[in-house]
Amino acid sequence: MKDVNVGICGLGTVGGGTFNVLNRNASQIAGRAGCNIRISRVASRTERTDFDLGDIPFTTDIFDVVNDPDVDIVIELIGGYETAKELVMAAIKNGKHVVTANKALIAVHGNEIFEAAEAKGVIVAFEAGVAGGIPVIKAMREGLAANRIDWIAGIINGTGNFILTEMRAGREFGDVLKEAQQLGYAEADPTFDVEGIDAAHKLTILASTGFGVPLQFERAYTEGISKITPYDIAHAEMLGYRIKHLGIARRRGNGIELRVHPTLVPQGHLIAQVDGVLNAVLVDGDAVGQTLYYGPGAGDEATASAVIADVVDVARAVATDSSHRVPYLGFSQGALEDLPVLPMEDIQSAYYLRIQAEDHPGVLAKVASILSEHGINIESIVQKESELEDGKIPVIILTHTVQERQVNRAIEDIEALADIVGQVVRIRAENFS
Template identity: 85%
Template sequence: MKDVSVGICGLGTVGGGTFNVLGRNASIIAGRAGCRIRVGRVASRTPRSDMDLGAIPFTTDVFDVVNDPDIDIVVELVGGEGVAKDLVMAAIAQGKHVVTANKALIAVHGNEIFAAAAAKGVMVAFEAGVAGGIPVIKAIREGMAANRIDWMAGIINGTGNYILTEMRAGREFAEVLREAQALGYAEADPTFDVEGIDAAHKLTILASTGFGVPLKFEQAYTEGISAITPFDIAHAEQLGYRIKHLGVARRREDGIELRVHPTLVPQSHLIAQVDGVLNAVLVDGDAVGQTMYYGPGAGAEATASAVIADIVDVARSVVSGSGQTVPFLGFVDSALEDLPVLSMDDVQSAYYLRIQAFDRPGVLAKVASILSEHGINIESIMQKESELTDGRIPVIILTHTVQERQMNCAIDDLEALTDIDGRVVRIRAENFQ
């Protein structure tokens, strides 16, 4: 049985997990890969005293791994876009295959990286960058190869999902965020997680894989969860919905929707039941219908599972000499290459609206009139006298589906009313049909 040599760059959570699982399950992995996968060199900014590397060479310079002539596959687990990009491009330039868990790197620089890899005839694999241990990229790229994929939607950031789950008990966002940081679910600077940037990285990769279009992260719409309140969560529940922070990609004739935002999901839908730090991705194919992929979206060995699955794929190619057998993003559809990412003005959705109204006669009539003038139909409305505070009462409205451009105009008119106090809170709703 042949050996394939792997160089691991980064011994953090995922790097350590990858090293440990490669060692623990070496015989199983070899049986599935058809070759022995050997760790030939490890690089990390600092050594880990809790890990026994044995005789494996260790270095603090990741480029030592790239420059080692015995390394066949460079595994990039350092994170970020600076050194990581330089490392990956250097590996490709030397004709080495690359496996990465770096969603930001692929989402932002993937088009350049894949072009360089194609020119050198090497593979770049990135399964672990999208949903941790969930093999959704392989499912879309290979298992759903016969399907036209029309839309995808997912909980693809565990931190945000944990916060919204805990807020269902009436807890405030700031309190739960501090707890998530203490538990290690959120970074000291949680912006990427709670403002949707991390999810947008992953959604960009999913959309390109599913639709066959170039990566377009800079055009993705992102909206975070920091403005969501326990009040909104409780009232959404009363209306039969649960609030989830979703990434949604939808292919239309005139363009692609690429958006991350808080979303009302019917409580009866499977994705509404996904709680805590878990991830789930819905994919709609014209042949198979809706499928859902569920599991841990982060964690040392969960993510290592996806990293090693990519290593196995690449190792098979190395041993067989077959080269890149599956296009990097599943396929490229030249007819869709110039399909634009649509403005949010062109997106259609139902809406949850929370309006803080003064308790005066005729206010509801004025609100309903404005919505009607903009072609917006009301599905349900909720107003409780028990919630009257300081002469103000919240009015909760659920609308039928309407174009966002219409809703924006209606909200401008509502906020201009002297009977309305402050901003109108708006949360989009999806029924996944």
């Protein structure tokens, strides 16, 4: 059986998990790959005396791996943008295949990387970059190849999902965030997780794979969860919804929607039942209908599972010297559609609006009149006298589906009323029917 040599760059959580699983399951992996996958070199930018590498050569210069003539596949697990890009581009230049778990790298620089890889005739695989151990990229690219994908929606950041799950018990955002950091679910700087940037990286990749469009991360709409309150979560539940932080991509006739934001989801829907740090991705295809991909979105060996699945695919091509390879995004580069990302004003959704009003006669009638003037129909209104405090009372309105620009203008007019205090809280709602 032929040997295929891999070099691991990065020995952190995922790198360590990849090393361990490759060693522990070596014979099973070889049986599936049709070749022996051999770790021939490991690199980490910091010394790892705590890690037993046996007789495998170790270096603190990650570029030693891409310059090693014996390495067939470079596994990039260092994270970040610029150094990772430099490493991957150097590997491609040297004719080496690349497997990466770096969603930020692919979302931001993927178009350039894929163009270089295609010109050089090498593979760049990135399954582990989206939803950890869930093989959703492979499912769309291969299992759903017969389908026109109409929309994709998912919980693709476990930190945010953990926080919103815990807030259902009435806990404040800040308190749960601290716990998430203590448990290792959130970084010391949690911005990428709680403000939706991490999810937008992943959604960009999902949309490109599903729709066959170039990567367009810079055009994704991103809204975080830091302004969500236990009050909103409780009232959403009362209306029959759960609040989830979703990435949503939808194909429209003249473009695609690409957006990350808190979303009301009907409590009975499967995705509303996904709690804690778990991820779930819904994919809607014209032939198959809705399919759901669910599981751990992070973790050492869960993510290593996806990394090694890519390594096996690439190793098969190396071992057989095959020119038959699945295109990077599931579509050949020449077949990608140049569909633009639509502005948020063009999207359609139902809306949860929370309005803080002075308890004066006729205020609710004024608000309803403004919504009507902008063509917005009301599904339900909640106003509880028991919540009256200091002469002010919250009003919760759930609208029917309407265009975002209509809601924007209505909110401007509502906030201009003398009887309205502060800003209107807006949360979009989806039913995925």
